[in-house]
Amino acid sequence: MDMRATPRRATLPAGARAHPLVLPEPLLDTWFELMPVRQASTTRAVHAAVMAAAPLLVPSLKWGNLLYLNNGRPFLSLTPHRLSTQLQLVHAAAGPRRAPARVLRGPDPRTLRFRHSQRIDPAMLVEVLRNVLRPFLSPRT
Template sequence: MRHLARPAAMVASFFDSLPPGQVATAMALHKAVLAAAPDIDQAVRWGSLMFLVRGSPLVTLLPHKGQAHLQFFQGALLVEQFPQLEGAGKGMRILKFRYSQSVDVDLVRRIIVAALQVPSVREQR
């Protein structure tokens, strides 16, 4: 019988697969998300690191060539409070971090805490 890979192993392999110039920023974002929500679940899906609340996605860490994105699934509900979130459409918004700049850990923490308070997410907790 085949066993599913453990989430911790999948997360470790996600970081191992990144180019060296992207690892520090991605790990800083990962650490900031976990500091804000220590009990959040993690999974690697579609080549990105996803943070989940009871199986539903809250935020995804997406590495790109020149920057890393935190993609908030209910971000449209947070734009008024956090104008740094970019994007259009019904729900998703993105927070961008250039690899050459430091991560604003406090901003990430505040957005994660606010995202966890969105009614549809709060009901799942």
């Protein structure tokens, strides 16, 4: 047989670097489609709010969770559960001080929990995330 034993690597433009954690959008869409409908709708809404609040974060899948990378390092983790979806600051010493009443705090101060039975207000969530993420994503002087 004249078939290659190993597939060819994708060629990238000069100077571009690919990270194995970074996945294309169709794979993220497939990940959402594998979830139950209620779970997927909550997770998609939180994902859209994170991307609106911090567009420089790069979404990727690892350990069955949606991770958001900041400069190649895990920064946020979006984890779907049976009754809720949790958004956690991965490497932050302290989380949000106060969350709105409709956004429940999780088991850890760095975690926000979103129940699938509750409606998510996208504008409110984007504003909360901008306030929470501002100290961590702002350029250091």
